[in-house]
Amino acid sequence: MSTFGSYYRVTTFGESHCSSVGAIIDGCPPGLQLTPEDIQTQLSRRRPGQSDLTTPRNEKDLVHIQSGTEHGVTLGTPIGLLVKNEDHRPKDYTETDLYPRPSHADYTYLEKYGVKASSGGGRSSARETIGRVAAGAIAERFLKIAYGIEIVAFVTSVGKIHLPANVAPPALVPSPEDEDEVEDSLSPEFQKLLSTITREEVDKYPSRCPHQETHERMTKRIMRAKDANDSIGGTVTCVIRNVPSGLGEPVFDKFEAKLGHAMLSIPATKAFEIGSGFKGTEVPGSKHNDPFVLKDDGKLGTSSNWSGGVQGGITNGEDIYFRIGFKSPATITQEQKTAQYDGTPGTLAARGRHDPCVVPRAVPIVEAMAALVVIDMVLAQNARKGAAALLPAITTLPLTMVMPPKEKLVQQQ
Numbered sequence: 484m485s486t487f488g489s490y491y492r493v494t495t496f497g498e499s500h501c502s503s504v505g506a507i508i509d510g511c512p513p514g515l516q517l518t519p520e521d522i523q524t525q526l527s528r529r530r531p532g533q534s535d536l537t538t539p540r541n542e543k544d545l546v547h548i549q550s551g552t553e554h555g556v557t558l559g560t561p562i563g564l565l566v567k568n569e570d571h572r573p574k575d576y577t578e579t580d581l582y583p584r585p586s587h588a589d590y591t592y593l594e595k596y597g598v599k600a601s602s603g604g605g606r607s608s609a610r611e612t613i614g615r616v617a618a619g620a621i622a623e624r625f626l627k628i629a630y631g632i633e634i635v636a637f638v639t640s641v642g643k644i645h646l647p648a649n650v651a652p653p654a655l656v657p658s659p660e661d662e663d664e665v666e667d668s669l670s671p672e673f674q675k676l677l678s679t680i681t682r683e684e685v686d687k688y689p690s691r692c693p694h695q696e697t698h699e700r701m702t703k704r705i706m707r708a709k710d711a712n713d714s715i716g717g718t719v720t721c722v723i724r725n726v727p728s729g730l731g732e733p734v735f736d737k738f739e740a741k742l743g744h745a746m747l748s749i750p751a752t753k754a755f756e757i758g759s760g761f762k763g764t765e766v767p768g769s770k771h772n773d774p775f776v777l778k779d780d781g782k783l784g785t786s787s788n789w790s791g792g793v794q795g796g797i798t799n800g801e802d803i804y805f806r807i808g809f810k811s812p813a814t815i816t817q818e819q820k821t822a823q824y825d826g827t828p829g830t831l832a833a834r835g836r837h838d839p840c841v842v843p844r845a846v847p848i849v850e851a852m853a854a855l856v857v858i859d860m861v862l863a864q865n866a867r868k869g870a871a872a873l874l875p876a877i878t879t880l881p882l883t884m885v886m887p888p889k890e891k892l893v894q895q896q
């Protein structure tokens with residue numbers, strides 16, 4: 484489907500070479516101050532042609548707000564967002580008239596619909612993600628004002644080049660020989676990175692890896708792929724800070740399930756893990772559990788965060804962090820032995836302008852999808868809480884059924 488979310492519903496439209504792409508948002512809270520600039524910043528971080536590391540397709544990707552706001556304020560009615568496709572060159576794709584591109588979506592779209600866009604990736608193109616990024620920017624604005632929520636994504640690997648172990652997410656830390664020895668996976672450096680990283684810091688590096696030496700190695704790796712008419716994959720890590728506890732809709736719409744759904748709907752994604760992820764399978768429970776502590780704000784929190792801020796599918800108030808794996812883009816200009824639609828074996832050397840590595844441009848898309856998940860969960864939880872608040876308070880419940888009063892928590896310390 485082309486619609487994501489239940490309360491903040493985003494429908495994206497558009498193909499790679501049609502006249503425009505965009506989104507319609509239904510359910511945006513009314514009374515939010517909003518200008519095109521609030522959306523444009525993230526669209527410009529996503530746009531092609533930002534550096535030598537991305538596709539040279541030259542699109543300004545200027546957003547036009549079509550509806551749903553007046554005098555710079557949201558009306559609560561559907562918001563229409565439109566971005567024109569300007570630099571499309573369908574003729575660049577004539578060699579794929581005969582050939583489905585290996586590992587792209589040409590063959591499967593045709594099998595599914597029996598008809599497909601005549602050039603480029605059509606609906607499967609990353610042009611579609613413009614609507615997501617625009618809708619995500621509005622969601623983020625609400626979340627920032629309402630809760631101070633911050634979402635920052637950054638590149639953690641390109642090919643086999645990873646952030647150094649001391650600042651890397653758990654999965655990238657090498658395991659010690661001794662089975663029970665716990666590696667310093669949630670190193671203070673990694674935790675500091677999660678709690679302090681900003682978009683400005685990330686954007687100082689065209690690779691969007693906020694570590695000078697690693698950035699330089701990644702740049703060389705991407706340029707090597709590009710010069711060889713090839714491509715390379717990578718990972719993006721994202722942190723969401725200041726998320727209130729209690730978000731997530733068990734059991735089928737657990738917070739991490741929705742996050743996984745959102746992330747794996749981004750083109751070229753192949754993997755998703757949250758918190759300790761696959762690394763959590765190697766660490767014994769005695770070391771992997773996140774002990775509870777009383778935090779400075781008087782609330783219960785945890786002293787470690789292997790869980791990645793989610794337990795039982797519900798946020799616990801700690802930072803939420805997760806990692807997404809992006810494959811090497813399918814369209815490469817070097818010759819590949821493959822077959823035509825009719826099965827005739829042949830050689831395809833694709834033309835057109837393509838990203839040698841998608842992760843630098845995927846960063847704002849990941850942030851947008853994270854924002855769409857959080858706002859949907861926020862609106863769901865507020866609907867529930869609002870409805871519950873209409874009922875008279877029950878004071879007769881046993882203590883085992885309710886949160887003990889705060890004074891009691893302090894006494895127990």
Ligand SMILES: Cc1cc2nc3c(=O)[nH]c(=O)nc-3n(C[C@H](O)[C@H](O)[C@H](O)COP(=O)(O)O)c2cc1C
Nearest residue numbers: 587588607608609750751812813814837838841844
């Ligand atoms: C930001 C971004 C840019 C992309 N650029 C390209 C590209 O230039 N060439 C390409 O073949 N795929 C590119 N992709 C990936 C394709 O859209 C995707 O691989 C294709 O639609 C097949 O879908 P799948 O990989 O999800 O199975 C890009 C993806 C993203 C997120």
